[in-house]
Amino acid sequence: MPEEKPDIAAMPFEAALAELEGIVDQLEKGAVSLDDSIRLYERGEALKARCDELLKNAEMRIEKITLSADGKPKGVAPLDGD
Numbered sequence: 001m002p003e004e005k006p007d008i009a010a011m012p013f014e015a016a017l018a019e020l021e022g023i024v025d026q027l028e029k030g031a032v033s034l035d036d037s038i039r040l041y042e043r044g045e046a047l048k049a050r051c052d053e054l055l056k057n058a059e060m061r062i063e064k065i066t067l068s069a070d071g072k073p074k075g076v077a078p079l080d081g082d
Contacts, residue, residue, distance in 0.1 A: 008046045013054040020047040 008016065023044040026032055032040065065073050 005043070008043075008050050011047075011050060013051060013058075016047045016050045016054070020044055020051065023047070 006015070011019075023040045027037060027040055027044075067073060
């Protein structure tokens with residue numbers, strides 16, 4: 001019986017990236033069957049999408065850091081408040 005994998009939508013960036021790196025390593029070694037390779041590839045694509053989503057969200061938060069008159073960070077603005 002295959003082991004239960006964590007839900008990708010709930011994974012933090014570091015966990016998703018670590019699992020994605022493991023999948024890439026397995027696929028590069030070619031030590032899995034064709035069916036397993038396809039399943040791993042599909043999960044890898046979902047993990048990549050999760051990492052991309054989390055990076056985009058972090059990037060948006062960084063862009064919203066507000067600066068004081070002297071150029072020092074003073075806080076953050078709401079993401080939807082332009």
